[in-house]
Amino acid sequence: MQSKKQNKAIQGNTRQFKAIQGNTRQFKAIQGNTRQFKAIQGNSRQFKAIQGNSRQFKAVQGSSRQFKAIQGNSRQYRAIQGNSRGSNTYLL
Known part of the structure; x- marks a missing residue:
């Protein structure tokens, strides 16, 4: 049974x-179907921070x-x- 599971x-x-x-969640992250890889494509909150869509x-x-x-x-x-009021005194 172990040989069948390995094969x-x-x-x-x-x-x-x-x-x-690409049928599990681990490899979908490489194809861009999970939240981990969407961060590379700019669809998650982590990578939006690089594109300027998050507060960070x-x-x-x-x-x-x-x-x-x-x-x-x-x-x-x-x-x-x-x-500001502090620097307007210098400009005046």
């Missing part, structure tokens, strides 16, 4: 080899409050560009 894994009748053919990566593109301070959209950096 089925080679022919693709067990869950181990189906992962190679928006901070890099300037859509969150942390990175807006670098681009001049928050009150901290506006003082450097002259858009």
Whole structure:
């Protein structure tokens, strides 16, 4: 019985080899049908952070409050560009 189970894994009748053919959740991650590989294609919340659709990566593109301070959209950096009350005194 053990030899039959091992050979089925080679022919693709067990869950181990189906992962190679794309019938299990492990290999679907390579084809983009699971949530793990969708993160590479940009369909999950993990990879959306790289494309700028999540709150973590928006901070890099300037859509969150942390990175807006670098681009001049928050009150901290506006003082450097002259858009806050502190720096308007220097421009006047």
